[in-house]
Amino acid sequence: MTNPLIIALDFPNWQAANDFLARFSPDEPLFVKVGMELFYQEGPQLIQILKSRGYGIFLDLKLYDIPNTVQSALTVIGQLGVDYTTIHAAGGLAMLQAGVAGIKKGAALANVKPAKLLAITQLTSTNEAQMQAEQLISASLPETVVHYAQLAHAANCDGVVCSAQEITAIRQHTSQDFLCVTPGIRPITSQVNDQKRAVTPLAAAQAKSSAIVVGRPITQAVNPYQIYQTIKSEWESF
Template sequence: MEKPLMIALDFDNLSSVTDFLDAFPDPSQLTVKVGMELFYQAGPAIIADMKKRGCQIFLDLKLFDIPNTVKQAMVQIGQLGVNYVTVHSLGGSAMLSAAKAGLAEGSAASNQPVPALLAVTELTSISDDVLKNEQHAALPMQEQVLALATMANQAGCDGVICSALELKTLRQHLQPDFLCVVPGIRMKADQSGDQVRVASPDQAAKDGASAIVVGRPITKAADPVAAWHRYQATWQNN
């Protein structure tokens, strides 16, 4: 799909994931996000299951360590056959370049396509106050995210994770094919939960998002399939 809607599988066990995906008539239409909670519980087996179902897979482990450690971890991840992976841009350009090299090495070893490498800029739970008074960043949020995205681009990343509030700024300064993947997506009627910088799917589409990530508004809905269709319609038609 040209504009993926990535479902964050915020479950703590494989059985709940199976029940959720079994409700969808054609899971091959889905792009799913496997985060730390699920991957640390189920391990690579969850990736194998998603691949059997035909899902596109976003493995969101947000690696953040010294360059060599991240590279060797990415060698392993590159062999799994996922479509997207994440690192923290705050790890610096050397770490990002090492991540890219590790992915290429691992993918080649298992004859898999190289996943898109996405650098996390600032988490959507980070407010301007936290950025200034806890992270002690010298730049305001818009400039901070742009600086991190520019560095990630120069280091060979394929895109970034950012909030919808920074999309317009990024699109003004980065090439059109640089991916901007946006979490914190909620319909206006849905609660924001623990995320601060949120937006609706139609607003993210209009401002230039390449993909959006939706979790609990779909996974915790009374009818997850209907909720997915509702978000899809709003996202794809703008």
């Protein structure tokens, strides 16, 4: 899947996630995101179950610690054979570089393809006023996101997680093939919820997002498969 539509499996346990996935055809080539809640509840064996079904996997744990700890953790994650995983750009250049080294080491140990390491810039639940007041960052939100993206690029991360609103500026300051994965995707008819910088699937496609992540609009829908197909059609239409 070159530019996947990723479904966020934001469920408390495997039973709930599996009940949701049962509403899709086994032949549907799904790409799913496993976040902290589900992974901490079920552990690495969950990844093996999902891989056995042929799903693409985005393991979104947003690592943020001292470089040595992050490298060790990503050495473990690197052995799981997931497609994407995440690290916080705010941890700094040395931590990002350690993360890249960990992913490569883990993949080599398990003889699997290295996961794409994505750096978190600013959460899409954060707006500029909130960032400046609570994080004491005086720069604008776009400037901050671009700065974090440049750090990630310098550390040889594969890309960033960012709003579609920031993709053009990020690629101008990194490279055109730098991955920009966009969460906070909301169809026009959907509630924004706690997302402050949400965009539609079409807007993400027009901004040339590398992939989009959709959670509640699909997982909380009466007919998840129908909504999934609607969003997928819009995402792939541009």
